[in-house]
Amino acid sequence: MINPEEFLAFLKERRSIRSYLDKVIPDNEVEMILEAGRWAPSASNKQPWEFIVIKNKEILREISKKAFYGKHIKRAPLAIAIVGKINENPNYYVQDTSLVSMNMMLMAWTLNIGTCWLGSMDREKVKKLLGLGRNDFLLTILSMGYIKGKIPKPSLRKDLDAIKKEIK
Ligand SMILES: Cc1cc2nc3c(=O)[nH]c(=O)nc-3n(C[C@H](O)[C@H](O)[C@H](O)COP(=O)(O)O)c2cc1C
DSSP: OOOHHHHHHHHHHOOBOOOBOSOOOOHHHHHHHHHHHHTSOOGGGOOOEEEEEEOOHHHHHHHHHTBSSOGGGGGOSEEEEEEEEGGGSTTTHHHHHHHHHHHHHHHHHHTTEEEEOOOOBOHHHHHHHTTOOTTEEEEEEEEEEEBOSSOOOOOOOOOHHHHOOOOO
């Protein structure tokens, strides 16, 4: 089991990373990230998802053109599109795939691989580029790569007192 204090410190240390070294991520590390995603929980354990590993530089550049706040993706050696299969879990595919993304980001961080969510993009155009159809929900494209430069300072979080309520 993981030490709880260390785990909390690990969670606090993770940052979204948008600058990457021009260095290939070996297949065994990509597999570990995918494996972490595969072990995410899902409603009724339906696992309504598919992961697309994108290494093609031209496709990454095309995605970045269709992104509103995602120029970082063209600098990444690799990205993983997390796709929800809508008809496999119609009420929960968003939650299920979101949990996948967190597992992948945390696994990557243990490998010194930084990730960043791409949420703001022209989804329909990117879906077309990836050959996705009507039953496919494109949650995000997680760019990833070894961290270039310094890890950015912690992004702020709301105080716990401001968000915590208790029912006694
Ligand atoms: C649903 C969602 C969508 C996001 N979309 C983008 C995006 O389009 N481009 C980007 O650079 N970062 C994106 N992010 C990353 C957030 O900006 C980042 O997680 C947030 O500022 C907190 O910083 P941290 O991840 O370093 O703690 C997204 C994150 C989430 C959870």
